Amino acid sequence: MTPFERPRRLDLQQRSALAGEAAAASADVESALLTPSDPTAAAFFDVDNTIMQGASIFHLARGLHRREFFSTREILDAAWKQVYFRVVGVEDPEHVAEARNSALAFIAGHTTTELEELTEEIFDEAMAHRIWPGTRALAQLHLDEGQRVWLVTAAPIEIASVIARRLGLTGAMGTVAEHVDGVYTGRLVGDLLHGPAKAEAVKALAAREGLDLARCSAYSDSSNDLPMLSLVGDPCAINPDARLRAHARANGWRVRDYRTGRKAARAGLAGAALAGAVTGAIAAGVSLRGRAFPRS
Template sequence: MQSAAIFDLDRTLIAESSTPIFMKHISQAGLRGESSVPFAAPVAEGFSRALRAVFNTVGESRLLMQPAKLGVRAAAGWPRINVDEAAALAAEELLELVLPFARTAIEEHRDAGDLLVLASTSPIAFTKPLADALAFDGVVGTAWKHDGDSYTGEIDGSFVWGPAKATAVREWAEANDVRLDRSTAYSDSYYDAPLLDLVGTPVAVNPDLRLEATARIRGWKIRHFDKSDGIAKFGGRELQEWTRPLMRPEIVAPYADITFHGVDNIPAEGPAIVVFNHRSYFDPTVMGLLIARAGRNVRGLGKKEVFDVPLIGRMMESSGGIRVERASGSDEPLEAAARAIDGGELVMIAPEGTIPRGPAFFEPELRGRWGAAKLAARTHAPVIPVGLWGTERVWPRSQPLPDVNPTERPPVSATVGEPVDLKYRSPDADTQRIMRALVDLLPDEAREHREPTEEELMRTFPPGYRGDPNAEVDRRPGTDT
């Protein structure tokens, strides 16, 4: 027996209701009078918009389902061939609205050999062309009666909503030799809880309040297909979005004089890889302020030790942070970053991997690992370099905490450059291109070789360091040695 992945449509595969799109194409096909279908009549346009806004915000309700249930009456006399043509055009439009991480989930299930099923309350006459366009294996929905060439204006069987939808999916599974206990289902609606309860892996996607509460009580996974897996939302927004108004230097770091240059080089939307040179524990704060100023959410790669800190680690995970265990040699962090980029997100990475120690900290030539270059070759997303300078004056590696009460606020700068011109043939060569681009964004003194004092050297080591500060570790790009 096979397993399946069962997807709801509205507020799951797409962010809102599909009804207005279906109705638009039905109308353009000349299949209805202007007042024949709920949500469409000009005389009720304000009410229609209000109902759609309520649905898009809070999801399904018994009240909102009544127009959908009664809408079949308007289909009396509609030629089936004309409905098929209109639905095919609607499918083309809806296909463009499928959320980025819904596509990722679809492909993951396809690769795993699962059957793909579209299960929606909407009429099968409307949704089957979309299911076909997505190369799904089955479609479950409300069926309309017809006399051969035309629809009669009656439902054939049940109105597939709530428990009836779960029943319809169970019947489909039995007919197609599918094990539901080995299957996965995705929906946004509390009224689909009976369906989610049927499967081995229920997933609440963009859940309404009651489904979210149910999912947390039952231990069901919660996802948002417009965001990377694991991102938490509060009131429909990410934590980064809620805190962005507060992400200003005078609030977050009043003890430093931070300036930003070239912020417009960070794309306002779409995928990108933001790289920066690593000088201090203060770097993530400056980068967070920079990304907030650009108006973007970011997924950052960070060492597992940071994620293991109870409160901080949980916040990083819920904000989209990607854990890196450097000693493991696993490609999973880069794969997770690639999935985020494929979904149109911004990923941030420090190619050096860690803050250079000793004499290496003062070298004019920066050396990096291959991660950013490999990620760029995998995704072809633009690589945006950010040169950081002065962050070590605020929080040198030798101090457990930043200096929040300096005599004078130390100057710190973050300069954003244009995308790096990469060739995608050699990760080593592209890494060198990335590191040169970072150096080019630093002040002239960064490119001058000088001998640091012993005090300066000691500031590049953790507290309590007792080794030889002049010993230099020759760390090759792409390795941890």
């Protein structure tokens, strides 16, 4: 039985594990075909506000909308279903599952090749100039030390892979949308690669690649990623939210902030507003995310 054929009625832990397994299985390792000089150590980087300024899925969604990949009506319909099910059916697992899948229904019939090609274009026009130089330099340090570097994000694996490839990283793990013969079905494999699912993905990849997590590093801006950060021997908070900053300081973790003082001070409020008002509504329809829109 493949991951795409597993039963849909899974609890959160099972969905997280399935999402992590799917992400690890889909990880692009083309640039890692040569044996690294330090094969048991690696680094894992979150994307949004860690590698890139802002939400990658927002830029992808906007670019896809401009190319008429989907309509405004489809965005609003998907967003409405998210709101309805979160308010009315939040305690009902069946409603949650329906909300998660309904947001993806309209991508059914689009091909993986189509989305990947469009993502390449959108990266060049809207994302390349938003990469944080400081975080990019940290990733390069790991590469220079002979270690492999993976992105780990709740954004779709398609966009995560493009970003990793353009930055010369080893590969990426992201949310996996179910597809059959290269055509999307409109459902997720497991769940979003978010929170606990990221930790599951890292553990699965470490087992596959023979990594020693005690020698690995992880980087993120969000307290949602504490499960992943806590897995490794060298966690680092990048442009952290308030909770992550406090946790990092309390535990002696490294902290790096590449924002200006003003941006950093407003980050929590502005980030929440953007995620809730703009990214959330648009991403509901195109991002391959299935319910609320947590930062990746």
